[in-house]
Every structure is written in C-alpha cells, then in structure tokens.
Amino acid sequence: MEERQILEAIRNRQSARSFSSGRVADGAVRRILDAARHAPSGANRQPWHMVVVKDARVKRDIRELCEEAERHHHECVAGDIRAWYAAHGISAEKPFLEQAPVLIATFVDPQAPYAIPSIWIAITHMLLQAAEEGLYSLPYTPSGARLAPLLGVPAPYRITAVLPIGEADAPVRQPRRPLSAIASLNRFGTPFPEG
Amino acid sequence: MEERQILEAIRNRQSARSFSSGRVADGAVRRILDAARHAPSGANRQPWHMVVVKDARVKRDIRELCEEAERHHHECVAGDIRAWYAAHGISAEKPFLEQAPVLIATFVDPQAPYAIPSIWIAITHMLLQAAEEGLYSLPYTPSGARLAPLLGVPAPYRITAVLPIGEADAPVRQPRRPLSAIASLNRFGTPFPEG
Numbered sequence: 130m131e132e133r134q135i136l137e138a139i140r141n142r143q144s145a146r147s148f149s150s151g152r153v154a155d156g157a158v159r160r161i162l163d164a165a166r167h168a169p170s171g172a173n174r175q176p177w178h179m180v181v182v183k184d185a186r187v188k189r190d191i192r193e194l195c196e197e198a199e200r201h202h203h204e205c206v207a208g209d210i211r212a213w214y215a216a217h218g219i220s221a222e223k224p225f226l227e228q229a230p231v232l233i234a235t236f237v238d239p240q241a242p243y244a245i246p247s248i249w250i251a252i253t254h255m256l257l258q259a260a261e262e263g264l265y266s267l268p269y270t271p272s273g274a275r276l277a278p279l280l281g282v283p284a285p286y287r288i289t290a291v292l293p294i295g296e297a298d299a300p301v302r303q304p305r306r307p308l309s310a311i312a313s314l315n316r317f318g319t320p321f322p323e324g
Numbered sequence: 325m326e327e328r329q330i331l332e333a334i335r336n337r338q339s340a341r342s343f344s345s346g347r348v349a350d351g352a353v354r355r356i357l358d359a360a361r362h363a364p365s366g367a368n369r370q371p372w373h374m375v376v377v378k379d380a381r382v383k384r385d386i387r388e389l390c391e392e393a394e395r396h397h398h399e400c401v402a403g404d405i406r407a408w409y410a411a412h413g414i415s416a417e418k419p420f421l422e423q424a425p426v427l428i429a430t431f432v433d434p435q436a437p438y439a440i441p442s443i444w445i446a447i448t449h450m451l452l453q454a455a456e457e458g459l460y461s462l463p464y465t466p467s468g469a470r471l472a473p474l475l476g477v478p479a480p481y482r483i484t485a486v487l488p489i490g491e492a493d494a495p496v497r498q499p500r501r502p503l504s505a506i507a508s509l510n511r512f513g514t515p516f517p518e519g
C-alpha cells in the first residue's frame with residue numbers, strides 16, 4: 130500500500146556515527162538538499178542555508194572546531210547524560226566529521242519566524258532522503274562551534290546541525306517505547322486504541 | 325526508482341488551514357503516531373506524548389485557549405509578519421481546531437537532552453505520514469496556550485504543536501527558493517552544482 134512507504138523508511142532509518150569511505154554521488158546530495166528545499170517554514174521564509182563540504186581540509190577544520198566545543202560540553206554535561214554517553218561510546222571525539230565523504234552544515238536565520246521548527250523540519254527531510262538513498266546520517270548538533278565564520282556564512286545565519294552523509298555498517302537499532310506509552314485519546318492517560 | 329518516493333511525498337506535501345468534515349480512520353492516526361514513535365531523539369529519551377483529540381467539546385476548548393493566546397500574539401507581532409499574515413488571511417481565528425476531525429496535540433519534556441530538535445523530528449514524521457495517508461495537516465504552534473492542564477498532561481510536558489488532521493481541498497502551493505540560493509559547496513557563495 131502506498132501509505133506504508135514513508136513509514137517503512139521512517140522505521141528503517143537509523144543514525145550512524147561511523148562511516149565507510151564509499152563515495153556519495155552528487156545526485157544523491159542534490160536530492161537530499163531538494164528535500165530540505167521543499168520543507169514548510171514560518172511565513173514561507175525558508176530561513177536556511179546548507180554548505181555541502183567534501184574538501185578534506187575543510188572537514189578537518191570543522192572537526193577541530195567541533196571537538197573543541199565538545200570538550201567543553203562533555204565537562205559540563207549532567208550525570209545521567211554522561212552515563213548514556215559512556216554506555217554508547219560517545220565522547221568529545223567526532224571522527225565521523227572527517228570520515229564521512231560528505232558533510233551538510235545546516236545554517237538558520239534565527240530572526241525568521243518559527244526559525245527553529247522550520248530548520249528541524251528541513252533537517253528531518255534530509256535525514257529521510259539520505260535513508261532513501263541508502264545512505265546513513267546523523268543529526269549532529271555542534272553546540273557552540275563557530276562554523277559560520279569558518280565557512281564564510283554571513284550573519285545572521287547560525288549553525289544548527291552538521292549531517293555527516295555516507296555509507297555505513299547498519300548500526301544497532303535503539304528500542305522504542307510502545308504506542309500506549311506515548312499516546313492518549315482525548316485526555317492524558319486514556320490510551321489510544323492499539324487496533 | 326526507490327529513492328524518489330520520499331522526495332515525491334515531500335514535494336507534494338502541503339499545509340492546509342481549512343478541512344472538510346470527512347472522517348479520519350483510526351488506522352491512519354495509528355500510523356501517524358507510529359511515525360512519531362520511531363523518530364530519533366537525544367539519548368533516545370523519546371521525550372514526547374501525543375494526545376489525539378476527536379471529542380468535539382475538547383476540540384472547542386482547545387480552540388478557545390489557542391485563540392485567546394493568538395489574540396495576544398497578533399497584537400505583539402512585528403510589521404512584516406503582520407503583513408504576511410494579512411496577505412494569507414491568517415488571523416487569531418483558528419477554526420481548523422474545531423473543523424478538523426482529529427487534532428494531535430504534541431507535548432515535549434523540555435528537560436530531555438536536545439528536546440526541541442527531537443520533538444520537531446517527530447512532528448515532521450507525522451506531517452509526512454499524514455500526507456502519505458492522503459490527509460492534510462499543519463504544524464500549528466499555539467504559543468503560550470495552556471493546553472497541558474486542559475488535557476491533563478502532567479509536568480514537565482509542554483505543548484509544542486497541535487496538528488489538525490483531515491481531508492482538505494489542495495491548498496495553494498507556496499513557491500520555493502532555487503537550490504542555488506540555499507546551498508553552497510565547501511564555502512558560502514560557491515554554488516552547489518545544479519547537475
């Protein structure tokens with residue numbers, strides 16, 4: 130059935146933090162960007178700019194700035210998140226920023242109406258289109274890294290996420306809570322029928 | 325080709341602000357919720373709860389609270405957004421909150437890591453799945469409306485968006501900026517090749 134195709138893609142999509150060196154075709158990148166381009170946005174402002182980075186030297190510079198910001202973040206992070214990071218092998222090291230053949234650095238104009246919802250809708254479109262291309266990705270948010278000056282992106286744009294795009298071994302699937310735990314009917318606590 | 329299916333859905337999806345009274349099947353709602361359920365989230369916290377509202381009285385209460393908050397918002401909004409609202413017939417009146425057969429009130433735990441990105445990824449999954457079901461929707465953000473107490477949703481959950489879901493006449497398509505205006509290669513200003 131037609132309406133199951135997107136749900137299948139959504140169910141099968143998984144984030145990767147480790148990429149193989151396989152090439153990513155420009156056509157795939159173009160379709161991923163096109164998915165962002167068609168996102169709805171507050172007052173249709175389309176308040177985004179994506180810098181596709183393939184140059185190894187630029188990727189190395191991005192990694193350096195992000196890891197510097199990450200070291201600060203990891204020092205400050207709360208205990209339970211720190212534990213989750215440890216359990217999943219997540220540290221301030223971000224080798225995927227050099228390893229992935231393509232990075233899409235995604236910038237937003239924070240002064241646009243509903244800027245944050247708009248940019249995350251666009252990012253989600255890119256994550257799903259990457260999955261449809263048979264590629265892996267990750268919505269990596271480099272909190273505080275000064276990527277706009279590095280990539281020549283003018284004010285008022287600010288970095289929101291860097292999406293590494295590439296081939297990967299299928300990562301371990303994270304479990305999800307059941308429908309009964311996340312949805313109610315008419316009022317919190319009345320379960321939506323499981324069907 | 326397989327990889328075009330999601331892009332087609334993304335290109336064809338349009339927001340609606342006016343709905344017909346046609347029924348929405350529970351199965352469709354369940355798949356829309358399932359699309360949210362499979363969204364990635366910070367530290368896999370899945371920091372969301374969705375209240376599906378079909379009860380006419382509850383929908384009326386939601387509309388009332390939202391319109392009260394909207395009247396305040398419309399008084400305070402900046403001039404250019406005000407002009408966009410006027411040009412698109414958007415006022416503090418939100419009849420779609422009663423008219424749509426189903427509302428999905430989407431709540432987030434703002435204390436979860438990366439709560440806002442996580443909830444907007446989940447909302448985007450629902451918007452796309454609604455489109456796949458042949459239904460229309462809208463990522464409506466009722467800024468300031470106190471919907472958590474109304475729907476019995478406990479702290480720390482906060483309302484993020486209310487998605488009206490239903491059948492609609494195809495709305496006017498909003499134009500999008502070309503790829504060359506929204507994407508660069510390696511550095512801002514170097515256009516990504518159009519292909």
